[in-house]
Amino acid sequence: MIAGGHTVYIGARDATRGREAADQLGAKFLQLDVTDDESVAAAAGRLTELDVLVNCAGAFEGMLKPEDATVGHMREIFDVNVFGVVRTIHAFLPVLRRSDAPVIVNVSSGLGSFGTVNNPERHESRFPLPAYASSKAAVGMLTVQYAKGLPGIRVNAVDPGFTATEMHGMSGDGIQTAEEGTDAIVRLASIGANGPTGTFSDRHGELPW
Template sequence: MTITLITGANKGIGFETAKQLLALGHVVYLGARDTERGEKAAAEIGARFVRLDVTDDALVKSALAAIGAAEGRLDVLVNNAGILASGDIDGPSALRSFDTNAVGVVRVTEAALPLLRRSANPTVVNISSSAGSFWAVTDPGRPEFHLPTALYSASKAAATMLTVQYAKAHPDIKFNALEPGTTATDMTAAFGIGRSPEESARAVVRLATLAAGGPTGTFQDENGEMPW
């Protein structure tokens, strides 16, 4: 059995990733802030709910402790939880964006590391974005060039950098960052764009199911490695 934790998984890409990994035989822990929504989503697909808010140290530690007590290890961690934080750019908005999209990765990963070290094939997938790629946002021919998402883009750039630094610090664990593709979720509703979460989840699943010896420290989309 492969033991998997997905944060922010009661809807969108996280939920569809949970469904697809369950179909592959994973034991999936569906992490969500809201207990009612999380339990409902988990029950719908046969996952195991764990209350987890990536901005709350105590809840993160409690969630990983519960998984450790039940399973003894963690094989796959998908750091999926994120916010767009569009609108006014100010200190509070910046703190919220970075706390969720970047510091949240640190909180969950640090709490998960002892359990990941007990896995025969430990894997971490950080959901990042090409909106945080210097290469993409400076190319007028790319859609990212035109996105007014300064805080989201900056915090996702931080998430990608955290990925490569974790990969260097823990060579026995695979860490990869993913641009999942523009997806129609609550986050992108204001833009009215994106493909189905099911389609984007396939890219997450590919990185979540890498064989031992697979790539680490990369930034990828569904077609492979991307420039930063």
């Protein structure tokens, strides 16, 4: 996006790491904690124009066994992965609506796809992750409902794929680079006013909900 001439803001709750990442990429830093209403509202108030909103904040409970999952675990994950999406869209919607071709991209996961986790040929089917997977399933439904309720905005969900990130700390064979993981996000962020809405896809194409 930056290479294409776009002004990109990176929202992060950790100001030091956020500024470092923004400086490395040539982006701008925006203080933002998606679990805090005031922080999200303040971040939205700093922008006067916005064409694309990418909701990519995520939390993962680790390889927590289903029998060990508690409401506390669920609440912590949902506060970031689900309620964070709602907080951010609600706060940024007024400025986003000023755009001629507004776009929202919700970063989801194949682990939130009923079709994918029930497909024995997909690696996602091997991981029972009650908090993370259910939160991403909720993101899918939010995407569909926002797409239906906001017809003037293109709203889509993407699965970055199994990508090397600090969230799970894994890399190597079978794991995408960060650049590969952003392919679908960039593609959906770059659509125009006549682009698709209410879809779920990865870098290879459409995915089942």
